[in-house]
Amino acid sequence: SDVDEQLILHVAFNQAIKLHSIMIKASGEQAPKSIKLFVNRTDVGFDDAESAEATQEIEMSNDVYEKGGVVNLRYVRFQNVNSLTIFVANNLGDDDVTSITQLAFIGTAINGANVSDIKQDDHSH
Numbered sequence: 001s002d003v004d005e006q007l008i009l010h011v012a013f014n015q016a017i018k019l020h021s022i023m024i025k026a027s028g029e030q031a032p033k034s035i036k037l038f039v040n041r042t043d044v045g046f047d048d049a050e051s052a053e054a055t056q057e058i059e060m061s062n063d064v065y066e067k068g069g070v071v072n073l074r075y076v077r078f079q080n081v082n083s084l085t086i087f088v089a090n091n092l093g094d095d096d097v098t099s100i101t102q103l104a105f106i107g108t109a110i111n112g113a114n115v116s117d118i119k120q121d122d123h124s125h
Contacts, residue, residue: 005098007032007088008049010042016110019078024060024069025102029093032100033060038085039078049087062092070106080110
């Protein structure tokens with residue numbers, strides 16, 4: 001069957017980021033359970049996502065969702081992220097449909113302007 005609970009999301013960022021956590025909001029039986037994250041791998045598809053080595057694997061539970069759905073990542077592995085591929089293998093209820101109501105990425109831009117680096121010209125009159 002072509003209909004199943006698996007889901008792949010490819011997210012490209014407009015500049016490199018340091019990612020330290022993700023927030024997934026979902027509820028009920030259709031909430032993602034087993035998740036694999038792949039950094040800077042846009043070539044991952046359904047055929048190889050289950051066997052490919054992930055940057056990090058996450059097991060979600062009702063408890064995690066009830067506490068806001070924030071998952072801390074292994075920060076050292078997410079230092080120079082240009083894109084993130086999220087593979088959802090299954091959901092909490094082994095349902096045919098997986099549903100995510102909100103997805104957020106928490107981190108910082110690598111090339112962000114640092115205010116202390118900005119030099120002001122001395123215009124004393």
